[in-house]
Amino acid sequence: MFVIDVVLSGLVLGGIYALIAIGLTLQYGVARIMNLAYGEFTVAASFAAYALFALAGVSPILALAIAMPVSFLANWLIYQGLLAPLVRRAPDAAALEVDTILATFGLLFIVQGVLLLLFGGTYFSYSYLAVPIRIAGSPVAANRLLAAAIAAALAVALYGALTRTRIGTAIRAVAASPSSASLVGIDARSYAAFAFALGGAMVAASGVLVSMFLTFNAAMGVVFTMKALIVVIMGGVGNALGALVAGLILGLAEALATGFLDPGLTMAVNFALFLAVLLVRPTGLFGKPGR
């Protein structure tokens, strides 16, 4: 049935959006780093999965298990080496925002430049599980379905860790207020580094998953950064559940617009929805009331 087709593809798309955004909400909401190089990290993970698959025949699922810890470590080093000095010297949140925007903008060009030097500007893709599976009579590509399922599992695991564990509670405390968190004995800075690195692991996961069904090239990072930013802002900064809901809403809206309105209007519908949400709720769906 047509409606099921649309809803299903919307949910799959939304799950991927949500995963891409959850990493950013950790980096921005908790570590207070507005990471403009975020999409470049996603694409870098996609290229890593491609290289592992095409050259060594490693399945993307295994690539996931390699890429996530590697990216965790890389992001932890980036935070400690590049960003922590900025955090230390910033007199207030606004100054930190300007500094991190400039610094990660530079990082964006470096990562993109390295990818361009390694892979050139051409598009890449590989074929993994590109077979249709029927769900309630509607065909869905197996790789998309698998990606969405892994995305959902990771999101649930992260949500559980944030709400049920001691470390998760500390991370949420730092997200709410770094200064008050230190008052109750939480080492805000090392938790910020941890959250940034965890966000990096999520980025790597989304990059690998996206590469299973999407054609990508070295210049595409900006697209992911923007999608992630919009989902994060729409959901409310620092709120993982908000990112999940906003991602699903945007994915569904995109599929509905393609199916029932006009394919040329999908992006317009997405942005209109985003703007409308902000006009009604100025700090996003799950955001705290503004200052």
Add this chain to the structure above:
Amino acid sequence: MRRRDPAVPIAVLVAALALAPLPLLLGPFWQSLLVNVLMYAALATAWALFSGPTRYVSLATAAFFGIGAYTTAFLGEALPLPLVYPAAALAGAVVAAVVGLSTLRLSGVYFVIFTFGLAELIRQLVTYAEARLGGTVGRFVFVDVTPRGIYWLLLAVCVLVFLVGWWIGRSRLGWALRAIGDDEIAARHCGVDTTRTKVAVFAISATLISLVGAIMAPRWTYIDPAIAFNPILSFQVLIMALLGGAGRLFGPLLGVVPLAVLFELLQANFPNAFSVLLGLVFLGVVYLLPRGVVGLIEQGRGALRLARRTHPRPAA
């Protein structure tokens, strides 16, 4: 500071007069570099008129630039040129006023991303409208302007931007704006009409940006929404203004000149490693110039003043 203020318009006019004959003397390479510098100078300064004092970081530059460019493309054949530019400015002003009135509740990063989303929404709608109504996306710009003409028009807009900025800085509007930047709630309690102030200055800034877009359109001869509404432009303008220092009228200019020249040099000499080098330059700027070029200059001035105070010059 206020005492020396009348020096600003005189300096701006003298500089413009000195720059005016350059296209007659220089070859096409330098001419196109200068056009780029002037464009970014006008855009970054106009951006900082609103975003500098209020600290509302706007990413809608590309939206207003594109509105201006598309107005030229649409009306360039139908209207005489002296009417096209005011029409573009008016289009920018109207959109800015509507947007300004609807976004006042947003602050911080929500405002940043909202303005970005707005630019993308307008781009998507223009693409859709063009495809639906015109059958093709993109159009030729038939306007009779020479490259030199573009240079002089941009120079005139730069003068206009600086004069407007100077005027705002001295007027009640400027004081109100700075009060909002310091503390919006306190400003409201002092009797500042924050809504009207913000919308007015946002619209002025957007009008000037639209004007730059309208002037630049003929340079491409062919434009489509991806060119006219290129989101990279918003980021470039932001970076240049921040590098220079958005809090001073001439701050953004100090970021525009080195970066525009640097882009050109890196692109010409290291086309393959362009991105990597650009990124390294950015990181260098962030770590070595924490308060922008303006901060560096003020630091130098402060040191000089201190030196003078501790070693007073002997009275001759």
